[in-house]
Amino acid sequence: MTQLRIGVLVSGTGTNLQAILDTVHGTDGIEVVCVGSNRADAPGLQRARDAGVQTGVFPAADYASRAERDAAMGDWLEEHDIGLLVLAGFMEVLDGSFVRRFSARMINVHPSLLPAFQGVRAIERALEYGVRVTGVSVHFVDEGVDTGPIILQEPLELPYAADISGVQTRLHEIEHRLLPNAIRLIARGAVRMDPDNPRRVLIDDGDA
Ligand code: GRF
Numbered sequence: 621m622t623q624l625r626i627g628v629l630v631s632g633t634g635t636n637l638q639a640i641l642d643t644v645h646g647t648d649g650i651e652v653v654c655v656g657s658n659r660a661d662a663p664g665l666q667r668a669r670d671a672g673v674q675t676g677v678f679p680a681a682d683y684a685s686r687a688e689r690d691a692a693m694g695d696w697l698e699e700h701d702i703g704l705l706v707l708a709g710f711m712e713v714l715d716g717s718f719v720r721r722f723s724a725r726m727i728n729v730h731p732s733l734l735p736a737f738q739g740v741r742a743i744e745r746a747l748e749y750g751v752r753v754t755g756v757s758v759h760f761v762d763e764g765v766d767t768g769p770i771i772l773q774e775p776l777e778l779p780y781a782a783d784i785s786g787v788q789t790r791l792h793e794i795e796h797r798l799l800p801n802a803i804r805l806i807a808r809g810a811v812r813m814d815p816d817n818p819r820r821v822l823i824d825d826g827d828a
Contacts, residue, residue, distance in 0.1 A: 623649045624807040627702040629656050629693075629710035634664020636708035636729055639796035640803065641671045650807045654700040656693055658712050674700070680712065690718035697722075704806055707761060708799065711740075719763050724813070726761040727806075729799045731791045733757060733773055738766035743788055753777050754787070756794040758802040760821070769821050771802050771811060 626645075628637050637655060645652045655668035656676040665675045676696050683689035697705060707728040719726070732742040733755040746754045755775040762768035774794050778787065805811050805825055814820035 622807065622809065623651065624704055624803075625651055625653045625700065625702045626704045626706060626803065627654045627656065627697045627700055628652060628664075628668075628706045628708050629658075630662050630664030630708050631657060631659055631711035632662055632664060632709045634662065634667045634709065635792060636795055636799055637664045638667050639800055640706065640708065641667065641673070643796075643800040644803050644807075645671065645673075648804065648807055650803060653702060654697065656696065658689075658710070664709070686712075687715045687717065690715040694718050694721050704803070706799070706803065713765060714761070716763050719761060722761070724760065727758055727771065727799075727802060728761050728766065728768070729795050730757045730759065730766050731788075731795065733775060734759060734766055734770060738764075743791060744784060747778075747782060747784060747787065751778065754791070756791055756798050758798050769813065769819055771805075771821050771823070772798050774798050 630637050641652060644650045652673050654674045656678055657665050658679055660677045668675045678689050678693040680686050680689045703725060705722045705726040732746055734757040737745050753775050755773055757770055758772045759770045760768040776790055776794060805823060808825060810823055810825035812822050814822050
């Protein structure tokens with residue numbers, strides 16, 4: 621069986637990390653081997669410890685620059701020999717050299733139908749804008765903010781008077797399915813870039 625060693629970066633609650641740990645970790649050769657954070661108090665770190673996964677903390681303030689922090693964090697991830705890096709609510713923009721280092725093996729989950737509402741406060745801005753449909757995207761990470769090639773998306777229709785917490789809950793439910801699905805597909809070798817179009821991701825398996 622092919623092995624997929626995964627590193628995850630979190631800044632906050634870590635419910636997406638929990639979904640990965642609960643659904644794909646330890647199955648089909650998929651193993652979460654390390655979880656890193658920019659915040660020592662990120663609740664996601666405790667979820668990793670509870671699952672027996674190694675953790676590392678890399679606060680930007682401990683380094684001379686963001687680039688140095690990202691280099692140290694990258695070295696730590698490489699020491700764990702990861703084949704895939706998952707950003708699961710990592711709330712800092714990563715340095716360009718870090719992004720290039722993990723290019724084509726780093727994915728992110730974002731609570732909008734990209735390219736709408738890239739960046740922070742995506743759900744709030746979608747509601748303020750008055751959209752009737754929003755959703756979740758899982759995409760490869762490039763040097764922009766939420767601009768990388770899209771792997772999977774799922775829409776969510778909004779009622780006229782959508783309240784933020786209800787929408788957040790429903791989007792989280794979608795994220796907790798979509799992100800593990802993307803990881804399963806990558807583990808199976810079913811995800812590849814279209815050689816004719818760098819924006820397009822080809823999925824060889826129709827049942828994601
Ligand atoms: C999610 O909404 C994800 O889309 C965004 O950050 C949030 C992380 O939530 N990138 P959690 O920490 O996984 O609960």
